[in-house]
Amino acid sequence: MAFNFLSVALKISEESPFYPREKIVEKQKFYQNVHKHTYLKGRFDKITLAVISAALFMIVIQKNIKN
Template structure:
């Protein structure tokens, strides 16, 4: 007895073709990935530098 898949196979193949056709880094392929992969780490880095040099 097997479980039904989470998504239909056609949808999965469609998404695979879409992501394989994009020529970006794999962690920047989604619409909001630039926010989570670039903006948040840069903001954390900037705020940590500010706090380091404020106390120094």
């Protein structure tokens, strides 16, 4: 019973990729054609931005009041 490296190599080369190449190319084309900013688009992103800004503003005001 000999170990056949050729059959193992053929099996590896015949395996399908983890994610289909066509899907990857499709997603790449989609994101490369987006010419506007993709951040802060959701409603929770805007809420988070407002909360963080308000919290930083309050911290700065409190530090100025103490001094």
